[in-house]
Amino acid sequence: MSYAKPNFRHPRLPKNALGYTVSDYDGAISTLCAGCGHDSISAAIRNACFLSSIQPHRIAKLSGIGCSSKTPTYFLGKSHGFNSVHGRMPSVATGASVANRDLTYIGISGDGDTASIGMGQFVHLIRRNVNMTYIVANNGCYGLTKGQDSATADLGSLSKYGAANQFEGIDLASLALLQGASFVGRSFSGDKEQLEPMIRAAIAHKGFAFIDVVSPCVTFANHVGSTKSYSATRTQLDAMPLDFVPMREEIRTQFDAGTSQAVTLHDGSVIHLHKARDDYRTDDRMAALASLQESKENAKFLTGLLYLDPNSQDLNQTLNLASRPLNDLGKVELCPGSRVLNSINEGLR
Template identity: 55%
Template sequence: MATPSAPAAPAAAAAKTNRIGLDVLPYRGSKTTLCAGCGHNAISERIIDACYELGIHPHRIVKLSGIGCSSKSPAYFLGQSFGFNSVHGRMPSIATGALLANRTLQAIGVSGDGDTASIGMGQFIHLMRRNLPLVYIIEDNGVYGLTKGQFSAMADQGSKAKNGVINDLPALDICAMAIQAGATFVGRSFSGDKKQLSEMLKAALAHRGTVMLDVISPCVTFNDHEGSTKSYKYVKEHEEPLQEVSFVPSYEDIHIDYDPGTTTAVTLHDGSQLRLKKLGRDYNPLDKVGALHTLTETYEKGEVLTGVFYVNTEKPDFSALLNLVDEPLATLPESKVRPPKAVLEQVMEGLK
């Protein structure tokens, strides 16, 4: 066990461990209380897999969420990570304070389309704008699940609710908004697309800046019926992957050949690589204007485009912008945060 005083290692000699010698147990959370078949549970599984596979110490991660079904899910993964189930739509501000207080930790923020796109829109946009290093996941099912199925602002126009009501307002294009506001890694995936979501999550954890992943995650209880555009069936039938997404971690040989003609390779902050192999459409994920153009075009056509829409590894993250000291502000010693007596005397002299 890598943590100083973790419980005694499991007896089973054959227990499988990851690259830092931990088995999967510390990466698991408490038992889910969400509905059986909920897309959110699949996303929790992918988060567990990604962190286990990358060998991130659970205590180096913080999990943050707002309010709603999505926001309950951090209790169901990474049980040895600190978690914070905060206030409706306001996880971004908790994340901002927490990560400025300790810039050395990694953060996973879990929100929903209700939590993000209505009550949380103000904080969401400003989080993207600041490029705070955080993986922000929207578990997107088009409805408020915990209050029993009201439409969210990301429900598609014309989509039918369980009670037969048709949504007559257009969906907010949250990916385009995130890119426009300043997020530096923006993509969409589907809770039912295990491989794509896993690769995107691993790349997201290697990126230093705000990652915004809109993960369509059907609500089996309130939005999985005929006429809904967020049902498993509808999404499976309409998903249009933009690329084949793969991730090569920094500790593996990143020199494996790929065809630069068909694949864009993006070197991320920790030296790992995100590889995006084109499928059909000619697409450059480094081009902001092109990304906004493609998103608008596919939105108008009603396509469920998935993949990595935009990556920018050049823009400084928020803590770099603030020129913070390397060590966590939270635990700086008194000698670093309380100026000496001479400073007070100097200030007092100036006020006489």
Template identity: 50%
Template sequence: MTSMPKPFIDKHLPKNRLGLSVRNYEGVMSTLCAGCGHDSVTAALVQAFWELDLAPESAAKVSGIGCSSKTTAYFMGQSHGINCVHGRMPSVATGANAVNGKLHYIGISGDGDSLSIGFGQFAHAIRRNLNMLYVLENNGVYGLTKGQFSASADYGSKSKKGVPNEQTPIDPCVQALTLGAGFVARAFSGDKSQLVPLIKAGLMHKGFALIDVISPCVTFNDHAGSTKSYAHTYKYYHPLVHTDFVAHAEEITGEYADDGAMRVTMHDGGELRLRKTDSDYDPRDRAQAIETLMLGGSDGEIRTGLLYLNEDMADMHAANRLPEAPLNTLPYDQLNPGAGALAALQKRYR
């Protein structure tokens, strides 16, 4: 399928301080499966940018490979952006950020793109405290290659054929915390009331901000035995031609009860159990955040909300004492000070 532009009709829609409606923050029409949680994340990003009164051209979208990485085409069509090779999005984002740190960088990735081939890239972007919002759309499977288990699939989770996953999962939030990330959050794509504020907070955070979004894959989760209600349908297929039938499915949404818990019934009858962090939870306590993530799953519930925040860390620009002016705006004589300056720099490392 090819992406098609959306009809632009905003006559009766409210405007933000820039005089823009949410339509100004949209992209082309989505080609994802009907009901995909990734489209809900896209809608939340549109809403967050609109509410923050940020101009679309002030953003730079970067993505890798996977269903999640396609979604950068579906929001803020007037912004900067690049779709990279598999797992290499953080390096490209680092280079772009070093040249022009004035933009709002949004990295869109998935559990396959970030936790497998791109795991090392993901880790070093955190170590550098790259100033960006990193949205990891986590569905536990490889959706583009017919739903194999990803690195985030829970141990013992079963596929449609009943085959259990026998490898321990990688939790991106635990990894981010142990690597020193200053902003770590987890959310559910169906809860826009929680996701939009987290995105707004992540965009405004100075440094690396991770939001791990549990985002249902409606094509590969209609079976019993999967702890996230996701699975793969085919392990082997004919390499010449393959046809799938994807049934229409409604988007899954929900609201938290007064006690902070929410049960989400999936399309296959399976259930997600989500719980917000308590009102007295301290997001500045790293040890508490790790304990919450490590022990919270023992009761079958997934903890959501702002898990950790550290606003005292220097971002990559400050740590490397980069100039305030974007490098692509500096005059040539400053970017190329000559052979003498280069020799002096090299002498420092001898």
């Protein structure tokens, strides 16, 4: 077994605006099962950060416990990382975000880490609109403990040992919509063409961006009867493709009218939705919820950007926190002296 990637790279790798190649965003070699969907998500995050020309040292990766939460080791090897307690990544992310609002925060969680042990923290993260990208690598089972059904396993889905799941699965995308998330997307690890631009858009979004990614467990949930296998997901897939164009770049592709909608983010970058249904609007929360329900009833798996509020107000703005990171503030700012104290006191009289 190979424990390290060879040092050689393609001599003609393209470079991004920072002069980095995609390999500069690599992490250690994965120790997950060969063919795990999570590795594809890792590659999509790597590619997204490369394409968006984000400085690796300006990114922080946060995770909890589980197969999914191991993955930050396998991408962005030159970025910051915090592997927290099971289900407690949201509180670490909240603290980090208010302490240093200038970093890009990418949280990686799983269906267990988010929908079971971490559910309590997860909904508060949404409620507070912490400025981060939160990706759930969702395989509907506990792969690390030999494949028991998780809280997101679909009703009737067969486990590897043949038992049908008797409970309705939690739909994390619907939950995030209900709870008021400002960016909700859903995707499939085997569809990088959609997942990469969605991650780029999520990173550009100011506020809490949630992406639920079906990521097949190749060892415990990739059999006939599993609703989250590669083939079942592909069979049911109803994907709404999208493109992400950062503000710096000019738009090169031309789309036919009626087949594309454009959504502009706060920083001027644009998300293009292709082949979107005529009546589909990314700013209609109710419609998004209805679409999810409808596709479920039709035994379809709807993926794409489901909802976006481009003008959302994140936690730092809501709490009116200092505009600079704590580590940037010196003695003068933190301890402004008795004259300022006096003036505050005067203001309260």
